[in-house]
Amino acid sequence: MAKSTAENTFLRLKTVLDVLTEGVWSGEALNAGQVLAEATARVPFNDHERELLSGGIPRGHKTLTSATAKLVKAGWLVKGRSGWTITEDGMRATVAFPDPVSFASALDAGTPVPAETPVPTAPAGFVRPTFATAETTAPVATAAATEPKKTAKKTPAKKAAAAVGKAAKVLEDAVEPVVKAVRKGKAPAKTTEDAAPAAVGSFEDPDVETHPQPEAVAVAGDFNTILGAPENWAPQYDEAQMEFDFLDQLWKKSAELPAGHYTFKIALNRSWDENYGAFGTFDGPNHELHHDGGTVTIRYDHRTRDITIN
Numbered sequence: 001m002a003k004s005t006a007e008n009t010f011l012r013l014k015t016v017l018d019v020l021t022e023g024v025w026s027g028e029a030l031n032a033g034q035v036l037a038e039a040t041a042r043v044p045f046n047d048h049e050r051e052l053l054s055g056g057i058p059r060g061h062k063t064l065t066s067a068t069a070k071l072v073k074a075g076w077l078v079k080g081r082s083g084w085t086i087t088e089d090g091m092r093a094t095v096a097f098p099d100p101v102s103f104a105s106a107l108d109a110g111t112p113v114p115a116e117t118p119v120p121t122a123p124a125g126f127v128r129p130t131f132a133t134a135e136t137t138a139p140v141a142t143a144a145a146t147e148p149k150k151t152a153k154k155t156p157a158k159k160a161a162a163a164v165g166k167a168a169k170v171l172e173d174a175v176e177p178v179v180k181a182v183r184k185g186k187a188p189a190k191t192t193e194d195a196a197p198a199a200v201g202s203f204e205d206p207d208v209e210t211h212p213q214p215e216a217v218a219v220a221g222d223f224n225t226i227l228g229a230p231e232n233w234a235p236q237y238d239e240a241q242m243e244f245d246f247l248d249q250l251w252k253k254s255a256e257l258p259a260g261h262y263t264f265k266i267a268l269n270r271s272w273d274e275n276y277g278a279f280g281t282f283d284g285p286n287h288e289l290h291h292d293g294g295t296v297t298i299r300y301d302h303r304t305r306d307i308t309i310n
Helices: 005-026 032-042 059-073 088-096 100-109 146-154 157-164 166-171 200-204
Strands: 077-080 083-086 217-221 243-245 250-257 260-268 287-291 294-301 306-309
Touching (some): 005 059, 005 077, 005 083, 005 088, 005 100, 032 059, 032 083, 059 077, 059 100, 088 100
Antiparallel strands (some): 077 083, 217 260, 243 250, 250 294, 260 287, 294 306
8 A cells, every 4th residue: 555645755764864874884975866866766656746746846756855854953964065964863863763653753753862772883794785776666785795886886867866766767857856935833743643644744845945946947048949949038948948967966958059159047947037147146147158069068056056068
C-alpha cells in the first residue's frame, strides 16, 4: 500500500541522514543533489508525489527539499555552500530514533537526542551503496569497496539524477526549487500514533525556506527568435526557459547560435518583474555574448545571480 506524502517524507528525511552518515564512514562528500537523489531512490514517489507542479517540479521532490529545513532546525544537518554536513547529533539521531514512527515524532516535536546515545560506527565490512539505476528503486551494494567511488566519479549529472528510480524518472533535468512562501508558527507536538499523518500540512507549507529557487528562469534576449520563440526579449515563452540541473544546482540553457554579438538578461518566473543583468545586478545592464557560432551553454546560479558561458 502506498504511503502518504507525510510518511514518505519522514522516511526520506531519515534516509538523508543515513546517506550522509554512510558518507562519513566512507570518507566521501556528496553534494545536496546526490543526497536527495539517493533519498528518493530508496523511498520512491507515490502517484501524488510524482505529479508535476507549475514549474515542472515533482511534488514529492519539492516537498522533500523544503522539509530538509526541519533537519537544520533540529541541529542534525548543516547546509553550506560547499555542501551538506551531518552533525554528530544527526548521526546519533539515526540510532536514537531508528524506526520511522519514532523519528517522525521526535523531529516534529523537537525532541532532543538522548545524551547517552552513541555515535554510530560503520559495521564490519561496510561498503558504501551505489546510486540506484533507472531500472531499480533500491541502492545496490558492490562487491569491491573501490567500485562506488569509481562509478560516482564517472556518472554524468543527468544519469545520476535518473538514479531516483523508475518511479521518479521525471526528475531528470527537473527543477529543484523550494516553496517560496515563508510560513510562521510550528505545528503542535503529535502523539506517536498520529505524528506522521498530521504533518502533511507542515511539509507542503514549510516554516523555513533554504536556498529558494524561482519557479522558472529564462534567457531573454535578442536571440529568442532563433530559439523558436515568437519574439525577442520575451521571458514568457517556453523556448527561452532554462532547465535546472539536479546535481549541479544550476540553471542551464544550450542552443545552436550563428556567429554574432548577442545581448540578454536572466528573467525569473516568465516576467520582467525580477531580472538580472551583468555582474548579477538586479535590473542591470545586459549580458553580452560574442559568439563564434555553434553550440553555446549559459549557466545561471541563483544563489549568486552569476552566469557562466561556454
